[in-house]
Amino acid sequence: MKTGIATVSISGNLEEKIEAIAAAGFTGIEIFEQDFIADLRSPKAVGQRIRDAGLEVMLFQPFRDFEGLPGPLRAKAFDRAERKFDVMQQLGCDLVLVCSSVHPEALGGIDRAAADFAELGDRAAARGLRVGYEALAWGRYVNDHRDAWEIVRRADHPNVGLILDSFHTLGRGIDPETIRRIPGDKIFFVQLADAPAIEMDLLYWSRHFRNMPGEGDLQVTDFMRAVMATGYSGPISLEIFNDQFRGGSPGTIAQDGHRSLIALMDDVRRAEPEAVPDLPLLPAPIPVQDTAFVEFAAQGEALARLEQLLDSLGFRRAGRHVSKAVTLWEQGGIRIVLNAEQTGHAANAWNARGTTVCDIGLTVGSAHDTVTRATALGAKLFSQPLGPGELPIPAIRGLGGSVLHFIDDGSLSEVWDVEFLPETSVEQNAGLTRIDHIAQTMTYDEMLSWSLFYTTLFDMAKAPMVDVVDPDGLVRSRAIASPSGDFRITLNGAETHRTLAGSFLAEGFGATVQHVALATDDIFSTAEALRLRGFPALEMSPNYFDDLAARFDLDAETLDLMRRYNILYDADDKGEFFQLYSQPFAGQMFLEIVERRGGYEGYGAPNAPFRIAALKRLQRPKGIPAT
Ligand SMILES: O=C(O)c1ccc(O)c(O)c1
Numbered sequence: 001m002k003t004g005i006a007t008v009s010i011s012g013n014l015e016e017k018i019e020a021i022a023a024a025g026f027t028g029i030e031i032f033e034q035d036f037i038a039d040l041r042s043p044k045a046v047g048q049r050i051r052d053a054g055l056e057v058m059l060f061q062p063f064r065d066f067e068g069l070p071g072p073l074r075a076k077a078f079d080r081a082e083r084k085f086d087v088m089q090q091l092g093c094d095l096v097l098v099c100s101s102v103h104p105e106a107l108g109g110i111d112r113a114a115a116d117f118a119e120l121g122d123r124a125a126a127r128g129l130r131v132g133y134e135a136l137a138w139g140r141y142v143n144d145h146r147d148a149w150e151i152v153r154r155a156d157h158p159n160v161g162l163i164l165d166s167f168h169t170l171g172r173g174i175d176p177e178t179i180r181r182i183p184g185d186k187i188f189f190v191q192l193a194d195a196p197a198i199e200m201d202l203l204y205w206s207r208h209f210r211n212m213p214g215e216g217d218l219q220v221t222d223f224m225r226a227v228m229a230t231g232y233s234g235p236i237s238l239e240i241f242n243d244q245f246r247g248g249s250p251g252t253i254a255q256d257g258h259r260s261l262i263a264l265m266d267d268v269r270r271a272e273p274e275a276v277p278d279l280p281l282l283p284a285p286i287p288v289q290d291t292a293f294v295e296f297a298a299q300g301e302a303l304a305r306l307e308q309l310l311d312s313l314g315f316r317r318a319g320r321h322v323s324k325a326v327t328l329w330e331q332g333g334i335r336i337v338l339n340a341e342q343t344g345h346a347a348n349a350w351n352a353r354g355t356t357v358c359d360i361g362l363t364v365g366s367a368h369d370t371v372t373r374a375t376a377l378g379a380k381l382f383s384q385p386l387g388p389g390e391l392p393i394p395a396i397r398g399l400g401g402s403v404l405h406f407i408d409d410g411s412l413s414e415v416w417d418v419e420f421l422p423e424t425s426v427e428q429n430a431g432l433t434r435i436d437h438i439a440q441t442m443t444y445d446e447m448l449s450w451s452l453f454y455t456t457l458f459d460m461a462k463a464p465m466v467d468v469v470d471p472d473g474l475v476r477s478r479a480i481a482s483p484s485g486d487f488r489i490t491l492n493g494a495e496t497h498r499t500l501a502g503s504f505l506a507e508g509f510g511a512t513v514q515h516v517a518l519a520t521d522d523i524f525s526t527a528e529a530l531r532l533r534g535f536p537a538l539e540m541s542p543n544y545f546d547d548l549a550a551r552f553d554l555d556a557e558t559l560d561l562m563r564r565y566n567i568l569y570d571a572d573d574k575g576e577f578f579q580l581y582s583q584p585f586a587g588q589m590f591l592e593i594v595e596r597r598g599g600y601e602g603y604g605a606p607n608a609p610f611r612i613a614a615l616k617r618l619q620r621p622k623g624i625p626a627t
């Protein structure tokens, strides 16, 4: 399978784009003409540079406003084409993309356009070049791939073919199944882009909001299944116009693009095995059973404070590592590891951020399959020297320097017995059962990368974006969850450093876990147990509870208990949700205790502004380090 990406998708100058595209593992490149025109080098030198980087020059684009022009304008369009053919020959590129005309003087008519393409095909053939026709969703007469195909069919020229672009088809709501009728050898090139479902002008949507397959809401997999069913065997290439990507890191955007294509084609292969013959088999997206552990890096006083917090939550110290300054804390099915080592990954995390979540362990069916899929998607393996008595647990680097370990039912599940000496601390329990979700904070620009990372590696789906109003700015939030809901992550993207999420990022040197939510089956008895243990609950405003009384049919007794314990509430048509927050610790991290009743699937988003305001009231004075 040949993969490509248009230079317009990546930030930087042409040289930076080429380097990032080559490093990410693409087969080739679409040269977007503006990127080439802005470059100082000759077309020949640019072509050579691209080939030296190990890339093919797959497509030159776009050639605009060609078909349907009358008289002298028509002659001028052919002259323009000849000049671009000169450039292509020097670049060493044999295919040009002609997008459907938006010219005010263009005339309609399928036969007129077909005749123009037949002549262009002759001129291209004379130079050994080919022409592909793409229907822009906002084209003047041609804005549907079915019409573009009819023109190509009537042009009936071996050097003239169709170019399909998922955005133009899916963005207009055209059924991608209609592609199945087109002969695969007449499709010369396929461009892919996804986009978020937002109602807006098609051209504006396309030029500013496209994103990588899987990052948006379009049915790109269905589109690609139909393409592959035609027998198409040419390049599969990304063409992403996106304002954020234009200002992003070239390397990250290129890697995300490559990851999205591998995951997409793996989905397509699974759905249409006979249509995708030459793709290596990957393990299917990995079902995560639950969170096996959350590990904090903490040392000295900060470690003592974290231990005290865990104790107030009813955790007991269950084990001490055989060879390291690491302890294991347990309650119900929850394991929290505290790592005070002076060297290694946890120590690095501590030195960079102070108290922080430095590692997350996930229970999966096969740790081996997980790591195989992750590396095929471009993730890097993580390892550090094993100490005496330690098991080799497979791990990868997540984004932002994080680490994920994978534990399966094989010998790895014995790690707690093998690596830890049991402690005889007293039994205690406040009714916490499991980890409900892990909340990660990042800049808004990083959110797409993170959601793509999780949804391509794991069997998880994304929920719609939610706006969270912080008194000092907006935070966008999106949850991703496994089908059973047993594994949930929320991603919170900060747009300014003044929000709680934003200042957490600024102080902690980048994206990481800001809070962990622990589940209970009975929030009221848990809240009472925590109160007795001295747990520092986050105090909500009295107005909050008055508003709850107005909005919901809660009986007076329940409401009194909620006031007393500072329990927040939300409900949807499936069920109810109760939340209780800790005060901030280690700077701006906090813990949440939740009870889900019925089939409630959310995260209490309507409560977020009040929770944030309450946390901000307690924010420590500026300038005190976040340890
Ligand atoms: O927005 C545009 O003009 C444009 C140009 C070339 C393309 O391939 C495309 O899909 C859109």
Ligand SMILES: [Mg+2]
Residues within 6 Å of the ligand: 134, 165, 191, 239
């Ligand atoms: Mg296109």
